[in-house]
Every structure is written in C-alpha cells, then in structure tokens.
Amino acid sequence: MQQKIPLNYDWLYKPDFVPEDIKCTPEAAGYETVDLPHTNKMLPLNYFSETEYQFVSCYKKLLEIPEEWQEKSIFLEFEGVMLACDVYCNGILTGRHEGGYTPFTVELTGAVRFGEENILVVRVDSRELGGIPPFGNVVDYLTYGGIYREVWLYAAGPVRLERLWLDCPDPLEEVKTLRCACEITCDHAWEGILELTLFSPENSMAGNWEGKISLKPGTQKIPAALEGLTDISLWDTQHPVLYRAEAKLKEKESGSCVSLSSSRFGFRQARFTPEGFFLNGVKCKLIGLNRHQSWPYVGYAMPERIQRRDAQLLRRELGCNVVRTSHYPQSRHFLDACDELGLLVMEEIPGWQHIGDEDWKQHSLEELKAMITRDYNRPSIILWGVRINESQDDHSFYERTNALARAMDPGRQTGGTRYIQRSELLEDVYTYNDFTHDGGKTVFRPQKETTGLDRAVPLLVTESNGHMYPAKRFDQEARLTEHALRHLRVINESLGREDLAGGISWCAFDYNTHGSFGSGDKICYHGVFDMFRNPKYAAFAYASQKEPEKEPVLEPVTLVSRGEKDGGGTVPFYILTNCDYVRVYKNGKKVSDFYPRKEEFPHLKHPPVMIFHLMEEELLADFSEEDRRGLTTFLEKKVTEGTLTAMQQEDYIFLSGLAARYNREISGLIGMVIKSAGGWGETENNLVLEGWLGDRIVCRREVGESRYAAGIIARADDSVLYADGDTYDATRITVKAVDNMGNLLPFTQECVEIQLDGPARLLGPARFPLTGGVSSFWIRTVGKTGTVRIGVLGVESRTECTVDVK
Incomplete structure (x- = not known):
C-alpha cells in the first residue's frame, strides 16, 4: 500500500x-x-x-x-x-x-x-x-x-496504482457505463486482482467490478469498466454531483490490498457547437471572468482555504458559471472547489504572446501533458487551452498541441486564446479576446469578421474590457459607473448572441505586473475586485444577475454627493439589483418607483435601475397621471443626455404648458425640475432605497449627504481555522471605514495597525492604509490551538474580531 x-x-x-x-x-x-x-x-x-x-x-x-x-x-x-x-x-x-x-x-x-x-x-x-x-x-x-x-x-511497493483515467461515454443515457484506465507501475511481473468500485455522494456503493490481471514490468494502463449503472445523477452547474471511483490491486490468494487509488468524478456531457455551449444537452450561456492566482505580499503562496475562496467568490457571490485559468494551470484546491461548486473551467498552458524555439515548444508540450494528466477527471473542466495566450499562429506547433490533447483526452474539446482576427483555427472552439467595446454601441465583432471563415464555428470570447477601461476602486464615481456598465454590456451581448457560447471577461482580481504594463505602480487595475478581493461596483454587475430568491442584491453605484459628479448634482445614478423595482425616498418623502432598464439591456435577467430624478411625489400631487408621466419622461431624457441645465426652446414650451395647466409660475416649475437633479444650495439629501420583489421589500439601503465617520469595522471570512492540517490554515480579515448609515467611506485617509494576540501570525505588513476606505489582510495558523484576538487600531478609532483555531 x-x-x-x-x-x-x-x-x-x-x-x-x-x-x-x-x-x-x-x-x-x-x-x-x-x-x-x-x-x-x-x-x-x-x-x-x-x-x-x-x-x-x-x-x-x-x-x-x-x-x-x-x-x-x-x-x-x-x-x-x-x-x-x-x-x-x-x-x-x-x-x-x-x-x-x-x-x-x-x-x-x-x-x-x-x-x-x-x-x-x-x-x-x-x-x-x-x-x-x-x-x-x-x-x-x-x-x-x-x-x-x-x-x-x-x-509505494513494487506494484502501484499511479492514477485513474475516468470516462463515461454515454452520460445522457438512462443506463450508463464508467470506463476506467488504471495506470499501474510494476517493478516486476505481477498477477493479481483489480477491483473497481463507484461510490455515491453519500458514500454508498453505486457499482463494482473485479477481474484478474497480469502485469509486465513498467507502466501500463489496464482497462476496467462498470456497466449497467442506473440512478446516476448528472453533474451540472446547479447540481454539481460528485461520485468517487476507487481502484484496488489485491493479492490473488489472500485478497489483501497491494495498492489503492481513488478519484472524484462527475457524470456530464459538455459540448461546444456553432449554436453555443451545451451542458448535458441543455444550452448554457457561459458568463464569467479570468483569474490570476496571486495575492498581495505573498504572490502565489496561499494554502487551500484561500485558494478555494476565490472559486466561492466567483460562483456564489458573483454568480459566474465559468472561469478561465489565465494563463497557466492553477492550484488543485481552486479546481477542487470548482468541481464542488459547479464552476466551469477553461484551463490553459503557460504563456503570454511569446513562442520560443524548439526546446521551448517541447517544454510547452510537457506542460500540456502534465496539465491534462493532473486534471483529466475533473467535471468542471470543459475546454483545454492549447495555444499560448494571444500568440501568433504557428501551424506546426499548434498541430502538435491539439494532437496531444486529443490523443490524451478524446472526450474534451480544445481551444486556444487569440487576439488576432482571422487566426488559423486548428482547435475545436474559436476562443478569442474581443476588446472591441470602447463604450460605444458595438460590443463584439460579428463572428465571420472575427474568424474570417465562411462557416459558423463554436465561438467563445475569452477576454473583454480589462485594459480597455482600467478602474481603481478609489476612482471617481463616473469612472467606476462606466466600468460597471461596460461589464453589463458585455454580459448582455454574450447572452443575446445566438452564435456565441458566452463571454469570459478580463478579469476577476487586480494583479501585480511588470513595469511595462499596468498603471506604473506594478499593478493592473483590471479586476472587478481589487487584489485584496474587495469588490468594485463592477463586481455587482455579475452579482445582480443572480436569482433574487437566492440572494437579493441592491447596490447603488453612487456616493450621493453633489460635488463628486462632473458639473455637480446627484443624478443620474444606477442601482445594480435583481429586484423587480426600487422605491426611492428622499429625506423621508417618497420620490418614485424606478424599474430595470430592459430597453437598454434587453438580454439581461436583471438590468440595472437608473435613478434619474429626486422630485418628491407630493410635488406633483395635482398633476394628472398623463402629465406626471410626461414630466418624468422629460426628466429622464434631459438627465440622461446631461442637458437639464441647457434647455432648448422646445423645453421651455413644454414646461410652460405644464405650468399654465396647473396655475404655477414657470420659474418655480423650472426650479423644481433643476432641483430634482440634486442641485446646489439645497439641504443635505438622504435617500432610502427599497428593493421590492412583487409586493414585499427584500432589501434596503440608506445613503446620503449627512454622512459622518462612524469608525472602523473588521470581519473575518472564517470564524474557525484548524491547526492540524496538511499545512497551515489561513483566513482573510477585512477592515472598513464606515459612516453612520453603514456605508463605506471611500475617501478616508485612515491608516490602521494590526495587533494579534493568540496562535496566528500575519501574512503581510502590520500597518497599512485603508485604500478607498477598505483593505484586507491575511492571518495564518502556527500549529497551536486557541483564540486569536485581532485588534485593529486606527487613527481615531479601534475595533477587533476573533478567530478560533482548533
């Protein structure tokens, strides 16, 4: 054994x-x-x-x-x-x-x-x-x-099971077969018994086979199969059901186990076609992000819990159903979590634009072989990336990478990320970085313009946004708003294009880079999260597409500060939400109900809501329903255009007609219209935002100009760590400066110092600023149990939290 x-x-x-x-x-x-x-x-x-x-x-x-x-x-x-x-x-x-x-x-x-x-x-x-x-x-x-x-x-002994290669050729049939190639290494010839068992998620036996085998010295693959499998649940994004296959080599006489190997497996069919991507025969739009496996201070070196946390962020918090491991194979812990959460994966070989000499190419082929060998049995992986990211065409090299992947794994398709239009297609899927969208109406190129082919092929966008519009979490509101809108437009386009399998945007997390990239400080601010995994507004472009029954989302993309927007005013602003509508109150008085902008984002399940005026409902109490609609339509047009304070002759004619009908002064009506944008000289505006599903409120936020600093808060991702694992355990603690309404204070100049008491130590510095009002740090176990008290000392305030180590 x-x-x-x-x-x-x-x-x-x-x-x-x-x-x-x-x-x-x-x-x-x-x-x-x-x-x-x-x-x-x-x-x-x-x-x-x-x-x-x-x-x-x-x-x-x-x-x-x-x-x-x-x-x-x-x-x-x-x-x-x-x-x-x-x-x-x-x-x-x-x-x-x-x-x-x-x-x-x-x-x-x-x-x-x-x-x-x-x-x-x-x-x-x-x-x-x-x-x-x-x-x-x-x-x-x-x-x-x-x-x-x-x-x-x-x-290991002289006869050892190295690994199992698992396949199901008929996953959509009611009666299924599990095929297993048992890779066995023998130091000498051996005869014995091979047993293959399938265990259900509840660890009950779902199938069993046993047979005699004769082995020669060396490494060989011995086939085994479990046939007639019934009542097998399929693995998919909503129900990622995992089985466990276990193979044993047993002595012929005694039946004692000589060697054992096991692997998790999910029964599923994943196919890209010109009509889109199909999971278990059902069309599934792929919406997700790219991921780098790096963190501040420690680079790549994070343990299991932290690796898994990234998959949880993408699947559970953002609702993504796909991730691309850009631009290299990533931690098995991250991929384990993808298997368990139903997060689909495009995994690719290491590289970025450059293809080297023949020795370099041979290295690349070895990396591809090692990647497929390690991750062959994972149901989450739906596509092998067999091109160097954004490289030029290289016919002979990419013939070899495709041939190797197909020989090792005939059941999975290949892709290869390119940024060149009309690049040669040797793979099964045309995977393409489409950076067309620059804020205008065009989001992605037509397929034939992208591929240069006269036939439809499977097409997947593997990058968009990113460097086209980098955004720091502490940028001006207008830039962060546009950053979120660009991600919404890409999701909308991905969902609406029938010839597109989906879109994987660039990218999940900001990351360190070389000096020739990024913002000059060795960071690419391309993520919807910062490097500490704290969200920008764009993260909620994804989160707001989740079903509200699972988690209602209501994130106002605004600071409600009249001096933050160019030209002043507080509207328009967006709310990223999956609610049916948002009801707005200003200073205790109802403004209106605002609805998702379906006409602007026709393919989104949950388009954003735009708040385009803050005129209290009671100010129009004497208006007819038709005139209220007419005025709000007028406001929406002018505010969206940014021309509310630059009225034309036809605008004055419209407002004069309203004023005359209700015996109002035209100057008073115009003043009321201007103030509806939150103009200068008014009292502090405080808003209550209610998210409604049907006839009930499911979430509520309070934001406004009467904010003041209420202190700092600290929260650990995990309340319990373990000291006796295969290596150290770790968790993230996030520190925020908040106002009296519980909202983040993005412009605070607070600097904090971390004080640990207990069996843990920091992974990084003990003093740092709250960049954009928030930052995070990680602590790790040190092999002892007890309670860790984490004190956070700010300039004017202090907070603490605890984590138990068991």
Missing part, C-alpha cells in the same frame, strides 16, 4: 544558494524556518522592482524515513515550484524540474538512509529563464518564486 505524508512544516530557507549547499549538511545558520506554501520574497503591495524575487534560493528539510518503508520505493511530490529546481537528498542529485505550474515527482529510493537523519536540499531558481514557458519575452503578470505549493513524501 502507498503511504503518503505531508512535508510542509519546518523547512529551512535562505535567499541564496552556494555550491556547498549540495552537500546537504545539517547546518542551519543563515536559514530561517518556513512552512509551505512559501514565497521566496515577501513583497510590497506596489512600486517594487520585479527583479526582487528573481533569484536562486535554497530550501532544506531534515527528516527521518519510517523504518517500515525500507522495502518500498520512496518519492517526493512537488505540487508547484517556481520556476526551476534541483533536488538533492543526502548530497545526491535525485531530480530536476523546469516549469512552475504543474506537479512533478522525484524518486529518493537510492539516496535515503534509514535509522538516521536525512537531509533534503532544493535549489530553486526563480529567475525568468527564457527557455521555459511562459518566458522568452516580457509577460503581463508576475510569477513570484519559491516552493509555493505543497510537498508530499510517499512510499
């Missing part, structure tokens, strides 16, 4: 490597003790040199090998090391690897010693080595450095 133990605690680390290090001495002077995942250099948030983490470092681990492993083969499995490494055990070079995004295994069998201490040394080269993807030219993201994913030590 395989025995596997985590090897993530108590490594020794130093930020350099000298030739003497390969001797693997127990010397610890000059090293610090670290746990994995680990970043080789803790970085500032911005304005740092990207060369700071690009160096060669040394990791050392002292360990004893269990005595019962003496007759076994012993391996180290690395889930991710950036970018290249040499692994030494007791002074012997046991393995090398190049490439930072896929796992690899090193055999230690001939180098370990039993009954005494063994010393591992890993030389990690985190420089941008031009011969290894994605490098060879500058890329629009940073790759950081270190052993940034987990490491495992395991032992």
